[in-house]
Amino acid sequence: MLALFETAALAAGRAILDVYNSGPNVTIKADASPVTEADERAEAIILEHLAKAFPDIPVVAEEAVAAGQIPQTAGRNFILVDPLDGTKEFINKRDDFTVNIALIEAGVPVAGIVYAPAKGVAYLGSRAGAEKLTVDADFTVTDRKAIAVRRHEGAPIAVASRSHNSPETEAFLRDNGVADYKSVGSSLKFCLLAEGEADVYPRFGRTMEWDTAAGDAVLRAAGGITLGLDGEPLPYGKINQATDSDFANPFFVAWGGKRG
Structure with a gap:
């Protein structure tokens, strides 16, 4: 599943950067938060990948929820999608915006990807551990390395x-x-x-x-x-x-x- 998340996130990141480089059109949702065509394109790409690979798993996606499309998740494993987290950063031409996909099992996030397309990095997490990926300009992963939290002393x-x-x-x-x-x-x-x-x-x-x-x-x-x-x-x-x-x-x- 994590491999599919990676494929979907990279494809969404390509669409996001196309909009980022050309300049987004911004609209305001009912909750007063901004949304761009990059959010919408990226979510459509991710949902298409997920529907083909995992048609029986409910997907809760930010823009779909805003449009009133909310699947039943009670008692079920499900997937959460934020196609463009950090929309304000995106609009203001800062590069710390991300694509987010995660699997929830029994209320716990057990697998996920965070991809920052403008930074060329992605982070994966699953029961097998966590990795940081380097992604080149062609949206190809060129390096993977295991990561872990640090133990520290003194002021955090x-x-x-x-x-x-x-x-x-x-x-x-x-x-x-x-x-x-x-x-x-x-x-x-x-x-x-x-x-x-x-x-x-x-x-x-x-x-x-x-x-x-x-x-x-x-x-x-x-x-x-x-x-x-x-x-x-x-x-x-x-x-x-x-x-x-x-x-x-x-x-x-x-x-x-x-x-x-």
């Missing part, structure tokens, strides 16, 4: 959202003695933890499951974990929530080699 290095910082995040960094942090967009924050470039990613802002699942899968495969504020691993497949919409995440903290 944090990674924080470029577009969604908050007072709660600033307080967390202060309370946990964080003296240095990296600012990056999209699900690459999880990947920096997974490859040992940082130690903690606090998120005190709203996210959806398709925003986090692939990066979370990579992080868990590399030896890290994402915890809700209750101290439990972040679950997936959250529907019929009393205080939020289906597939919305609570606040969380993702940890590399040190968990609190």
